[in-house]
Amino acid sequence: MKRLTLGRTGLHVSDLCFGTLNFGWTVSETQAFALLDHYHAAGGNFLHASAFSTRGSPSPAMVESSESFVGRWWRDRLVPRDALTLSTRMVLHPWQLQGASPLEATLRMRCETALRRMRTSHLDLVLLEWNDALDPIDDALESLTRLRRAGLVRYFGAANFSAWRLVQALHRALQRGTDRFDAHQIDLSLLSERSALDQVEAGQAYNLGLLARGPLAGGRLAGPPGTARGLSDRPGGDSAPHTGPQRALRAAAEREGFTPAQIALAWVMARGAVPILGVRTSEHLEELLQASRLTADGLLAPSSLPTHTHAHV
Numbered sequence: 114m115k116r117l118t119l120g121r122t123g124l125h126v127s128d129l130c131f132g133t134l135n136f137g138w139t140v141s142e143t144q145a146f147a148l149l150d151h152y153h154a155a156g157g158n159f160l161h162a163s164a165f166s167t168r169g170s171p172s173p174a175m176v177e178s179s180e181s182f183v184g185r186w187w188r189d190r191l192v193p194r195d196a197l198t199l200s201t202r203m204v205l206h207p208w209q210l211q212g213a214s215p216l217e218a219t220l221r222m223r224c225e226t227a228l229r230r231m232r233t234s235h236l237d238l239v240l241l242e243w244n245d246a247l248d249p250i251d252d253a254l255e256s257l258t259r260l261r262r263a264g265l266v267r268y269f270g271a272a273n274f275s276a277w278r279l280v281q282a283l284h285r286a287l288q289r290g291t292d293r294f295d296a297h298q299i300d301l302s303l304l305s306e307r308s309a310l311d312q313v314e315a316g317q318a319y320n321l322g323l324l325a326r327g328p329l330a331g332g333r334l335a336g337p338p339g340t341a342r343g344l345s346d347r348p349g350g351d352s353a354p355h356t357g358p359q360r361a362l363r364a365a366a367e368r369e370g371f372t373p374a375q376i377a378l379a380w381v382m383a384r385g386a387v388p389i390l391g392v393r394t395s396e397h398l399e400e401l402l403q404a405s406r407l408t409a410d411g412l413l414a415p416s417s418l419p420t421h422t423h424a425h426v
Contacts, residue, residue: 137178
């Protein structure tokens with residue numbers, strides 16, 4: 114994998130990010146260690162967790178595994194801390210924000226919990242997911258700024274902010290003299306709606322590092338060599354509005370001699386975003402890691418990639 118600088122930050126990250134949301138749910142700790150070994154051996158250094166709870170969460174251990182498996186892995190394998198970029202996503206719900214100064218207290222508690230689980234003194238990147246509990250954004254920006262200046266977080270960013278909310282938050286940071294978002298996580302794939310590309314353009318205009326969640330559209334753009342798994346052309350169901358982009362993807366994969374999943378990741382990377390990979394097997398991970406070579410080694414020209422037509426919007 115090649116390395117790139119994430120937006121205007123000083124973070125030098127691999128061009129494919131390893132997402133750990135499924136750790137503890139569909140991936141055991143033993144499997145997680147094997148996957149992380151594979152990713153790290155291939156040159157990957159960007160690990161993105163996402164530990165959050167909902168009312169009635171089935172198990173606290175499952176909720177925290179996204180972060181805790183990572184912490185135990187890098188400590189067990191004696192990986193130098195400065196060889197990794199450790200990131201996590203925070204999701205806050207209104208029912209969690211209670212009492213005096215609830216937002217700042219909750220953010221600090223969540224940050225300190227993540228530090229403990231990931232066994233580190235600082236997080237390289239923290240992403241804050243949008244919901245109505247953050248409106249207005251001023252208090253969140255001030256709280257995150259204090260976490261950064263305390264040395265607990267190097268950079269912070271947004272997750273799934275609409276384009277206008279993202280720009281509003283950037284301007285509010287300027288007006289109030291706080292630190293600003295330096296990254297943005299977007300739901301981005303070849304099947305994304307126009308609003309996702311608006312988010313990309315806003316991020317590029319303000320030099321934000323972009324992370325793409327769901328680059329394979331929940332598996333609909335994935336498929337092992339020689340198959341079209343997830344590329345059904347059947348009428349009806351969720352796939353019906355997406356048959357045009359899926360057919361273009363299949364044609365590009367067959368023409369260029371790569372798998373649909375590799376082409377789909379290359380499409381995301383061509384838009385300046387770092388795809389977040391979520392895998393359960395080493396075979397699937399190895400297939401996806403090859404996407405880094407398509408553009409880095411000049412194996413795939415940008416003109417060979419499918420065109421986003423927004424036909425399903």
